[in-house]
Amino acid sequence: MTTWHSKVGHSWRPCISKKLSQEELxxxxxxxxxxxxxxxxxxRLSICDAVAVARILNATLVTPMFHLNSVWRDKSKFGDIFDEEYFIDSLKNHVRIVRQLPEDVFQRFDNNLSSIVNLRVKAWLTSSHYVKKVLPRLLTMGAVRIAPFSNRLAHAAPSSIQGLRCMTNFEALRFSEPIRTLAEKMVDRVKKRSGGKYISVHLRFE
Structure with a gap:
C-alpha cells in the first residue's frame, strides 16, 4: 500500500506565509x-470565527464557552482543552481577549449572563452584515451574546480576516499542557511498537 506523502524536495508549509499586519487596536x-x-x-472552527468576528466588530472577545451538548455531556471549559494564556497572548496584537467579563460590566446586567441579549444570528453571515446589524447593538448595550455560534461567518471574507482565522486555528489554538503531554506519550508508545510507521484514524461518532 502506498501512503500519501509530500513530494521530494517539497515540505509542508503553513497557510500563513507572512505575518499578519498589525493594525492599531x-x-x-x-x-x-x-x-x-x-x-x-x-x-474549534467556531472559536476561529469568533476571533474573526471580534476583529470585524472591534470588540473584546470573552474566552469562548462550550455548549453542554445533550449527547456528549462534557462540562469542560476552554482552559481544560486549550492553552488559554497562550491563546490570548498569541492574538494580543490583533484582537482583545479576556477570560471573563469585567466585574463592573457584569454588574450592569445584574451579574446574570442570561440578562445579556442573545443575538440569534443566521448562519454564514458576511462581514458587512455584522457591521450593519450587530455592531449597533453592541455599541448600545456594551456586551452581546451569540449562542449558539456555529457556522456564523461566511467562508468568503476579507483577506485579513481569513488570515486571522488561519492564524487562530494553526498558531493560537494549542491543546492544554495535560493533553499535550498525554498525546506525546501515546505517540511515542505507538512509534516504538510500530517501528515508526502507523496510521491514525479519526473515528466519527456517527
Missing amino acids: TSSNGYLIIEANGGLNQQ
Whole structure:
C-alpha cells in the first residue's frame, strides 16, 4: 500500500506565509460572548470565527464557552482543552481577549449572563452584515451574546480576516499542557511498537 506523502524536495508549509499586519487596536466597542457548540472540531472552527468576528466588530472577545451538548455531556471549559494564556497572548496584537467579563460590566446586567441579549444570528453571515446589524447593538448595550455560534461567518471574507482565522486555528489554538503531554506519550508508545510507521484514524461518532 502506498501512503500519501509530500513530494521530494517539497515540505509542508503553513497557510500563513507572512505575518499578519498589525493594525492599531482602537478603543473597544464592547464585549462579545459566544457559545461554541457541536463536537471538538466544530467548536474549534467556531472559536476561529469568533476571533474573526471580534476583529470585524472591534470588540473584546470573552474566552469562548462550550455548549453542554445533550449527547456528549462534557462540562469542560476552554482552559481544560486549550492553552488559554497562550491563546490570548498569541492574538494580543490583533484582537482583545479576556477570560471573563469585567466585574463592573457584569454588574450592569445584574451579574446574570442570561440578562445579556442573545443575538440569534443566521448562519454564514458576511462581514458587512455584522457591521450593519450587530455592531449597533453592541455599541448600545456594551456586551452581546451569540449562542449558539456555529457556522456564523461566511467562508468568503476579507483577506485579513481569513488570515486571522488561519492564524487562530494553526498558531493560537494549542491543546492544554495535560493533553499535550498525554498525546506525546501515546505517540511515542505507538512509534516504538510500530517501528515508526502507523496510521491514525479519526473515528466519527456517527
